Amino acid sequence: MKTEKVLLQGNEAVVEGALLAGVRFFAGYPITPSSEIAEGFSRRLPLVGGKFIQMEDELGAMAATIGGSLAGLKSITATSGPGFSLKQENLGFGIMIEAPCVVVNVSRTGPSTGLPTSPSQGDIMQTRWGTHGDHPAVVLAPSTVSNTVDLTIKAFNFSEMLRTPVILMLDEVVGHMRENVLLPAADAIEIIDRKRPDGNKANFKPYEVKGHDHVPPMPDYGQGYHYHTTGLYHDETGFPRGKSEDAEKLMLRLMHKVDYYRDEITLVEKKYLSDAKIAVLAYGSVARSAESAVEMARNNGIKVGFMQIKTVWPFPEKEVAELAQKVDKIIVPELNYGQYVREVTRAAGGMAEVIPLNRFAGQLISPATIKEMIEEED
Amino acid sequence: MDRYEIRLSGAGGQGAILAGIILADAITKADKFNVAQTQSYGPEARGGASKAEVIVSEKVIAYPKVTKADFLLALTDSALKKYLPDLKKTGSLLIDEEVFIQDKDLLPKEVIKIPIFKIARDQVGKIITANMVALGAMTALFDFIDKGEIEKVIAKRVPTDTVELNLEAFSAGYRFIVE
Amino acid sequence: MANPDINKYYRRNKLPHIWCPGCGHGIITGAIVRAIDQAGLDQDKTVVISGIGCSGRAPGYLKFDTLHTTHGRALAFATGVKMANPELNLIVITGDGDGAAIGGNHLIHACRRNINITTVMYNNSIYGMTSGQFSPTTPTGSLATTAPYGNIDTQFDVSNLAMAAGATYVGRSTSYHVRELIDLITNGIKHQGFSFIEAVTHCHTQFGRKNDLGGPMEMMEWQKENYIPVKAWAKLSAAEKEVKKTRGLLKEEEREEYTDKYLALIKQVQAGEEKNG
Numbered sequence: 001m002k003t004e005k006v007l008l009q010g011n012e013a014v015v016e017g018a019l020l021a022g023v024r025f026f027a028g029y030p031i032t033p034s035s036e037i038a039e040g041f042s043r044r045l046p047l048v049g050g051k052f053i054q055m056e057d058e059l060g061a062m063a064a065t066i067g068g069s070l071a072g073l074k075s076i077t078a079t080s081g082p083g084f085s086l087k088q089e090n091l092g093f094g095i096m097i098e099a100p101c102v103v104v105n106v107s108r109t110g111p112s113t114g115l116p117t118s119p120s121q122g123d124i125m126q127t128r129w130g131t132h133g134d135h136p137a138v139v140l141a142p143s144t145v146s147n148t149v150d151l152t153i154k155a156f157n158f159s160e161m162l163r164t165p166v167i168l169m170l171d172e173v174v175g176h177m178r179e180n181v182l183l184p185a186a187d188a189i190e191i192i193d194r195k196r197p198d199g200n201k202a203n204f205k206p207y208e209v210k211g212h213d214h215v216p217p218m219p220d221y222g223q224g225y226h227y228h229t230t231g232l233y234h235d236e237t238g239f240p241r242g243k244s245e246d247a248e249k250l251m252l253r254l255m256h257k258v259d260y261y262r263d264e265i266t267l268v269e270k271k272y273l274s275d276a277k278i279a280v281l282a283y284g285s286v287a288r289s290a291e292s293a294v295e296m297a298r299n300n301g302i303k304v305g306f307m308q309i310k311t312v313w314p315f316p317e318k319e320v321a322e323l324a325q326k327v328d329k330i331i332v333p334e335l336n337y338g339q340y341v342r343e344v345t346r347a348a349g350g351m352a353e354v355i356p357l358n359r360f361a362g363q364l365i366s367p368a369t370i371k372e373m374i375e376e377e378d
Numbered sequence: 379m380d381r382y383e384i385r386l387s388g389a390g391g392q393g394a395i396l397a398g399i400i401l402a403d404a405i406t407k408a409d410k411f412n413v414a415q416t417q418s419y420g421p422e423a424r425g426g427a428s429k430a431e432v433i434v435s436e437k438v439i440a441y442p443k444v445t446k447a448d449f450l451l452a453l454t455d456s457a458l459k460k461y462l463p464d465l466k467k468t469g470s471l472l473i474d475e476e477v478f479i480q481d482k483d484l485l486p487k488e489v490i491k492i493p494i495f496k497i498a499r500d501q502v503g504k505i506i507t508a509n510m511v512a513l514g515a516m517t518a519l520f521d522f523i524d525k526g527e528i529e530k531v532i533a534k535r536v537p538t539d540t541v542e543l544n545l546e547a548f549s550a551g552y553r554f555i556v557e
Numbered sequence: 558m559a560n561p562d563i564n565k566y567y568r569r570n571k572l573p574h575i576w577c578p579g580c581g582h583g584i585i586t587g588a589i590v591r592a593i594d595q596a597g598l599d600q601d602k603t604v605v606i607s608g609i610g611c612s613g614r615a616p617g618y619l620k621f622d623t624l625h626t627t628h629g630r631a632l633a634f635a636t637g638v639k640m641a642n643p644e645l646n647l648i649v650i651t652g653d654g655d656g657a658a659i660g661g662n663h664l665i666h667a668c669r670r671n672i673n674i675t676t677v678m679y680n681n682s683i684y685g686m687t688s689g690q691f692s693p694t695t696p697t698g699s700l701a702t703t704a705p706y707g708n709i710d711t712q713f714d715v716s717n718l719a720m721a722a723g724a725t726y727v728g729r730s731t732s733y734h735v736r737e738l739i740d741l742i743t744n745g746i747k748h749q750g751f752s753f754i755e756a757v758t759h760c761h762t763q764f765g766r767k768n769d770l771g772g773p774m775e776m777m778e779w780q781k782e783n784y785i786p787v788k789a790w791a792k793l794s795a796a797e798k799e800v801k802k803t804r805g806l807l808k809e810e811e812r813e814e815y816t817d818k819y820l821a822l823i824k825q826v827q828a829g830e831e832k833n834g
Contacts, residue, residue, distance in 0.1 A: 004409075005406050005407070005409050007399075007402055007403040007406040007407075007415070007561050019658070024641075025399065025640065027636075027637055029639075031473035032419075046819075046822055046823045046826045046827070047826055047827060047830055049823055049827070051641060052527065052639045053631060053637075053640050053819075053820060055636070056633075056662050056663060059630060059633065060632075060633035060636070060662070060663050060666070061631065061633075063626065063627070063630040063633035063634045063636075063637060064633050064634065064637030064638060064640070065661075066634060066637065067634040067635065067636065067637020067638040067639075067640075067641065068633075068637040068638070068640065068641040069641075070624065070637075070638060071638045071641035071642040071645065072458045072641065072642065072643045075641070075644075086796050089630075090626075090627055090630060091608050092749035095624065103395070119416075172419075173416070173442065173443075173712075176413040176416065176417070177414060177415065178399065178413075178414070178416075179404055179413065179414050179415070179439070179442075180402075180405070180406035180409075180412055180413050219644065220642075221622045221638060221645055222601060222604070222622065222642055222644065222645050223601070224601035224694055225622065226600070226601075226620050226621055226622060226623075227622060228568075228616070228617055228623045228624075228625070229618070229623070229625065230624075231623035231625065231626065231627060232625070234779070236667075239571065239617065240617075249645050252457060259611055285442075288440045288441050288442060289440070289441050291439040291440040291441075292440040295440070307602075322646075333723050335533050339596070350706070359687050364443060365457070366441070366443075366445060367440070367441045367445065367628065368445065
């Protein structure tokens with residue numbers, strides 16, 4: 001199958017990527033700067049026999065998305081910061097009952113209504129710790145439109161593989177910009193579907209794990225398994241017993257399944273690191289400024305390298321520790337008051353000096369600003 | 379061509395953004411360069427100053443926004459005032475002949491003044507087509523995009539019943555530069 | 558009416574239930590099971606979804622695909638399930654706090670869409686599980702743990718709310734009038750569109766005790782006295798109408814169902830696409 005280059009907006013790229021991944025259900029609520037995603041799905045889904053619904057609020061949109069997943073469809077919802085806050089309740093439910101789905105957060109400057117059409121990475125810790133209680137988090141952050149197509153497909157694959165909601169964190173720059181993109185041919189991409197049970201319905205235990213990956217197979221509603229699901233801690237049968245031992249076992253399994261696939265889901269790009277004494281570590285739209293700055297500085301003879309974190313959660317501990325071992329200084333530019341840099345500092349463990357560079361007022365950090373800091377630190 | 383930064387600016391509703399999208403789309407279709415297009419959004423895009431940015435490059439485009447523009451289209455006094463400081467001295471400025479230049483010192487080497495609104499109003503008959511007149515002039519000035527490529531995209535991107543009108547405006551702007 | 562086989566519909570190993578002795582929730586859950594049987598639903602194709610509260614525990618005792626969700630959100634989850642697979646029969650179990658307070662928005666919009674989900678609201682006029690705070694259906698003047706000086710809030714008539722919001726089938730009965738309740742739920746299930754059945758019940762443990770209303774027997778007697786068949790109610794004096802409430806079928810009308818509309822839309826846009834090449 002041959003494809004040609006198209007001019008695509010980041011938000012449209014989510015729609016294209018999701019359709020390539022086999023999405024058949026979207027539930028959402030209008031919010032800037034993510035509305036183009038809902039608009040795209042409302043137009044495209046019925047054409048492929050899929051379903052779109054605009055819900056009454058963000059909480060309902062998250063709930064309906066999980067409902068679509070339980071009924072057997074690959075499901076997605078999209079929002080921005082204020083809506084992402086509202087989604088946390090049912091996002092936690094989705095993690096607890098292990099419902100695969102994709103949640104897009106096209107981040108804007110917060111808190112509260114903030115700057116609705118300006119970019120931000122102020123939600124980076126919320127994507128990790130937004131819902132209450134301990135929980136695993138899988139979060140991908142694209143930096144280009146083409147990257148967005150790719151990571152949307154991967155978000156679905158990871159969510160189906162791990163049986164957990166996966167968050168795709170764009171920001172306003174990536175969501176709204178247009179770029180020329182070569183869409184992958186449908187037959188050229190790897191698609192992962194959730195494991196479904198073998199058909200043995202007698203004494204079926206919905207949360208019984210048979211493989212090594214800690215992920216139980218998941219039936220679709222209507223297949224006759226008559227199984228129970230609850231947001232309470234439950235045992236393998238799906239029922240709550242109110243026992244600490246069940247809580248411990250389930251929490252460990254939720255964590256272990258992400259650990260088990262950690263290498264497979266950790267996506268990190270490295271560039272110019274072989275001779276580098278300084279590294280710039282970035283994610284999302286800022287990675288583009290960072291890469292530009294690094295190239296400009298290298299042209300001026302500075303030995304500086306670049307690391308882009310695409311899987312922001314789980315945190316790439318090993319990769320960052322290796323980087324800290326290699327370089328003397330790590331600059332972490334972010335569109336917030338300084339959030340991810342704390343994790344980088346922790347993982348660097350004193351092996352390299354970690355230097356924050358923050359902008360939190362709705363402007364993308366320019367390459368010149370990052371280059372200046374590289375020069376100062378050189 | 380390494381990196382060429384274009385900024386199209388005007389008042390909200392003048393269609394600078396649509397012109398930017400059409401330009402970016404045509405560059406995509408021609409498939410000789412990479413392109414990144416961004417724009418102002420929200421209240422800013424509806425009233426006041428409105429802008430689109432188009433970065434064109436043979437290489438991968440890392441930073442997607444204008445740092446120092448190579449080309450500026452300014453349809454209003456205020457757009458010119460706002461964006462002229464970010465235009466390279468070696469760059470090009472395209473303005474309507476009636477736009478007021480406040481900071482003459484900031485003007486680049488090449489300044490192209492054409493009666494964008496007059497052409498739209500008198501020749502095409504609809505002042506709202508000024509963006510297409512400007513796009514036509516830009517296409518004639520740029521050596522990296524063909525007239526035909528842009529025309530194909532205009533036909534696809536504007537409302538069906540206005541295709542002819544928009545193409546006429548585009549040609550008028552193009553001819554003004556060429557002739 | 559024959560009693561359905563308890564082993565077919567109940568997860569016997571999950572019983573006894575957690576509800577207080579004398580609670581009406583078991584009666585309503587039994588009515589739902591009998592209605593499902595009476596309506597002839599395919600057990601494999603039926604999904605029962607609940608929110609949080611005493612009513613939220615009901616699906617755990619029932620042998621279907623069952624989902625115990627977050628507080629107030631059952632209808633939003635059910636909407637997703639129904640949209641994704643319209644062949645499934647959806648039963649939503651909610652309470653007065655769950656469905657009329659925290660989940661009120663989902664309720665009115667499910668009514669408005671007319672999506673084919675049967676919702677049974679277990680209305681016991683109190684937050685029972687959290688030990689007796691006043692709910693949107695607690696009568697004005699009643700005592701509750703958060704209304705120690707008497708409730709100053711105005712009560713919701715949840716059936717009126719559902720009717721006003723566009724539900725196409727609305728019925729109300731009580732844990733006393735159980736045969737009527739079963740028939741209302743049965744017909745609600747058969748109805749093609751959103752059906753809402755308000756099942757009035759008693760919480761003697763929280764509401765009854767605080768307000769000196771007696772035990773389950775006395776509270777069910779009260780239901781018997783105060784809920785009047787629609788036709789008989791119409792003949793009551795104005796003063797009596799202030800106190801007593803209607804029971805029975807309150808509304809039934811035909812309006813195109815939501816998932817049917819969406820499936821028609823799919824057909825239409827796919828046909829349009831083919832035509833345009």
